[in-house]
Amino acid sequence: MNPQAIRNTLAVVLVTLCALPAPDAPAYAQFAPLLMPNANQAPRPEPADRWRLEFHDAADSDGIISFRLWVQEESPMHVDVPIRKGESDSEIARAARDALATRLGERYAAVVVGGEDIVITAQRGSPRFTVELLRDTARDVDVDVDRD
Structure with a gap:
């Protein structure tokens, strides 16, 4: 077999393997880190x-x-923020608050409001910031991110 035919065959096999679903994989396993956009290249x-x-x-x-x-x-x-099947919106909010507060540190306050909302506030003298939702792989969980 010539080298071009080998490359073509390998390309077909790779494309076919990438298209196969992973039936027993958890929901978040379907997103490979390679597919996430480079954070430094995205517009701020x-x-x-x-x-x-x-x-x-x-x-x-x-x-x-x-996020x-x-x-x-x-x-x-x-x-x-890892999510488990059956967690309520208030449980998800508390888990997200804990993860965000840990990552942001003392310069920012993350507070659960109304049970299922989080308000993140820059403490006096802390720089302004932006929060983006990158992905949500837990079915039926909707997340809205807005300036407050």
Whole structure:
């Protein structure tokens, strides 16, 4: 077999393997880290002093909610919040609050409001920031991210 035929055959095999579903894999396993956009190449959204994250509905599957945090003059940070099937929106909000507060540190306050919302506020003298939702692989969980 000539080298071109071997390359063509390998290409067909690789494309076929990539298209096969992984039936027993958890929901978050279907997103390979290679497919996530490079955080340093994405345009930086407009920063604010307060952001509100709203969580709606209980999780119908395991998954991950991923956020990107941009603090002015700093590199972006990623925060992954693991979600378990059956967790309520208030449980998801508390888990997200804990993960975000740990990552942001004392310069920012993350507080659960109304049971299923999180308000993140820059403390006095802290730089403005942006919160982006990168992905949400837990079925039936909706996340809204807005300036507050």
